[in-house]
Amino acid sequence: MTELLALGASHKTAPLALRERLALLDGQVEPFLQELIAHPQVSEAVAVSTCNRTELYVVVGEPVEAESEVLSILARRAGTRPTELLGSIYVERNCDAARHLFRVVSGLESMIIGEAEIQGQVKRAYERALHARTTGPLANKLFRAALATGKRVRTQTTISTGHASVASVAVDAARDAVGPLAERHVAIVGAGETAELTARAFHAQGVSTMFVANRHRDRAIALAERYGGASGSFDELPGELVRADVVVSSTASPHAIVGAEELADVMAERARRPLLLIDLAVPRDIDPSCAELEGVTLLDMDALQSAVRTNLRVRRAEAARAVDIVEDEIQRFAGWLGALEVMPTLGALRERGDAVVDGLLAENAGRWEGLSERDAERVEAFGRAIVKRLLHEPTQRVKELDPEHRHARLQLLRELFGLDETPAGELAESAEAGSPGDRLAPISRGAEIRRRRA
Known part of the structure; x- marks a missing residue:
């Protein structure tokens, strides 16, 4: 019989060093999904990978065997043994797996309770799986129901009031560390969604001297123009590090962008003037050993967690209302x-x-x-x-x-x-259907997998 499994690691269960080894960058997702459904017991798969979590939602025929195989695949990705992942990986089945995803999309499992960005991230993860043709009836129903739940939570509660995000917490941490930001020079590395949220939050604090560096110059220019800053390539970054008071990095690079040796040269040129580095990337953009340099303060995703406890207290009442909505939607699912x-x-x-x-x-x-x-x-x-x-x-x-x-x-x-x-995948159903009564004619599991891969 077909079962739904969710396996993952998040900021609640795994340190940043492990999360960055499990993270899936954009070009790695589709090959990884194909590797998952190549296993005989896995018929559908979706991967959600953000700065705070990597989660796999798989539809399987034999859950014990499938769980063991998926855990082995994750362990190979992390470069470790499956037994060493057990303390950091959580596994949920069927309705518990669906409940977890519904909570994730609703912002209830985020480091910043109620953050709105997670819904877009899950939607893009689902779209990548659709493009890879690794979804099927159950995964389609699951993710569409989850996204509808997230929308309902944000419509019927004020859990996202203030648009708090990791980026806004990072800017608050910068203000706490260096004081008023209006006169500070800020360098933003990256031009994606997190970088834009960061630039917006700094702009709201009165920052007028801002530099945006990105591999794709056109994206850096567009972001800088929106918030009154300048832009440039990574080649110009060392000079900007000399000038900057605060640097926030959030690229999708698989390797560190700022190394300790290079930063040591920068700090010498700055005459030891203090520098605050905030690394919002997973994998990390800034070599952790940079924190050992005199005058350098480095905050990464794990360091920012202590700054979100206040957020948890403020949003607890709205989170309770969101939980009620999630449970209502889970009953339907x-x-x-x-x-x-x-x-x-x-x-x-x-x-x-x-x-x-x-x-x-x-x-x-x-x-x-x-x-x-x-x-x-x-x-x-x-x-x-x-x-x-x-x-x-x-x-x-x-x-x-x-x-x-x-x-x-x-x-x-x-x-x-x-x-x-009943073979997994035999209960083929229209992805749009809301009830089992709308099933299509049964097809074999092998035919279903061949159809998706064609």
């Missing part, structure tokens, strides 16, 4: 998932009952030589009525099973009646 899980088992049970009747009729056909055609029809109808009556009560009880125990009891039912396992 659980109903859909439960029906998706229940109907194949009930169908197989009815087929088994019909097969028993067919077998008995065939075995006894030679004994009823004088039986009229009408009486034969009556005997068959009587046999099928007995099976239907016998299965009526179990059918009703199965439909009423609570989501928490449904899968285990369905598995027991299939074992007791010797029902064949």
Whole structure:
């Protein structure tokens, strides 16, 4: 039977050094997803990778085997043994996996409670999986329901009031470290979403001398123009480091951009004038050993966590309202998932009952030589009525099973009646469908995977 698994590590469970080894940069996502669904037990996969988390949502046939294999793939990526990841990786199944994703999209699992950026990040992760053709009926339903939940949370609560984000916390930390920012020179490395939020937050603090460095000059120019700053390439960065009071870096580079040796030369040229470095990138843009240089203060994502405790207290009441919305949406998803899980088992049970009747009729056909055609029809109808009556009560009880125990009891039912396992991916359903009643005709798992890869 098909199950949903979520495996991941976040700022709550893993240190930055491990998170950056697990992080998936843009060009790495699709090959990684293809590697996941190449495993026989994995039929669908979506990867969510941000500065604070790397999470995999996979649809599997045999959860224990699939969990072990996915953990091994993550361990290879991190360059370690699976056993060394166990303390940092969390694993959720079925509705618990869906609940976790709903909470992530709603901003309830973010370092900054209620941050709005996470919804866009999850949406882009889902779109990458669609492009890689590694989603299917269950993943499509899951992510569309999660994104709808996030939208409902932000519409019906004020959890995102103030638009707090990692970038705004970074700017607050900069103000705490160097004092009023209006007269400070700020260098921003990168021109993506986090960099834009950072530039906006500095601009709101009155910063008028700002430099934006990025590999793609046109993006740096556009960002600098929006907030009254100058722009340049990475080649100009050393000179800007000499001038800057505060440097905030948030690129998608797989390697460090600011090294300790280069920064030592910069600090000598600055005559030891203090420099604040804030690294918002995962993997990190700034070599951690830069913090050992005299006059340098370095804050990374782990260091910023202590600055968000106030945010947690302020938003706790709105977070409680958001949790209620998440639980309401989970009940809807659980109903859909439960029906998706229940109907194949009930169908197989009815087929088994019909097969028993067919077998008995065939075995006894030679004994009823004088039986009229009408009486034969009556005997068959009587046999099928007995099976239907016998299965009526179990059918009703199965439909009423609570989501928490449904899968285990369905598995027991299939074992007791010797029902064949339903191959993962066989329950093909329109990605748009809201209920299991809209299923397409079943197709084999192998055909489904070949169709997605074609």
